[in-house]
Amino acid sequence: MEKRQFIKDIAVNGDVNGLFLIASANQMQAKNGPFWRLEICDSTGTLNAKVWSPLSTSFETLSAGEVVHLEGRAGLFRDKIDINVDRMRILAPYEMDALDMGQFLVSSERDPEEMHAELLALCKDVFTHKPWRKFVTSVLRNEELAEALKAAPAAKSVHHAYRGGLLEHILSVSGLCMRMADHYPEIDRQMLLAGAVFHDLGKAWELSGGLVNDYTDEGRLLGHIHIGLERLEPFIVRSGLERELAIHFKHLILSHHGEYEFGSPRRPKTREAMMLHYADNLDAKMAQMNSLFKGFEEGETGWTPFQPTLQRFLYNPVRTPEAEPAQRKRRETPKEEQCSLLLKA
Structure with missing residues (x-):
């Protein structure tokens, strides 16, 4: 049986022949006629592809979620691999x-159950604090919420945009917050961790996940901040959490995007809210950069293509050499020990 070609196997100037999922499809117009601009993916990554005229006219519609068999050649467009499609067909339902x-x-890459x-x-x-513990564990052990959390991506694109990505992001932000709280002992660790664990919970319903990860109707109309608080409210009430703590916790959720222009209903006004915002932002940026540098x-060393979401090019620099492991101190022989004692005397 012929080995299947995956996205990760495709190189510049190489032939392409494989099955890929259409993540997005847009019909455009060129001088020589209409063409399709596609985003194709599989479990190993995502690439762009173009279906030029006259082949493009063979497809009246192309939709996200369809699987296609395509053949073509990989080139470069704006410093990114881009496939020019020579032949393509949509798989029939029985083939799917x-x-x-x-x-x-x-x-x-991590197991959702382990995370x-x-x-x-x-x-x-x-x-x-018993009300905190009751609130947090009752949410995390709720079967419906737990399953949604394990499967959800953390974003449509940019960072942690894959199955299990939300849980991976939450764990990372939670770990960052606890390390930062170690440095600043005046921080309310329990408040901060509650915010870290649940700041993005609403994304499990804001995004569809699955083969075609897109915004749901609920996500477009309400957004993950509102959805998350709405889902959490019954658990807050049943936990017996003090009103002052509940209000502060909600402030952390409402302000974690930091600024109004980034979709934050409120700006951080407490130490814990400020810390959560920066931990969340840092983890998202590091995840995005790590993903971009994976190709190196x-x-x-070298530069990435221009990143619109960060408004800059990014550079993968030379890494400082690690020091050699310290050699174990050689034990002195009895004779050497006597000489040392005499010298000290």
């Missing part, structure tokens, strides 16, 4: 039924 659709779904268990263990260790070989 025979596929393992998991091969087209990008997932976290969920790690988050529960962290909460068990930090939350000593070990030790390779």
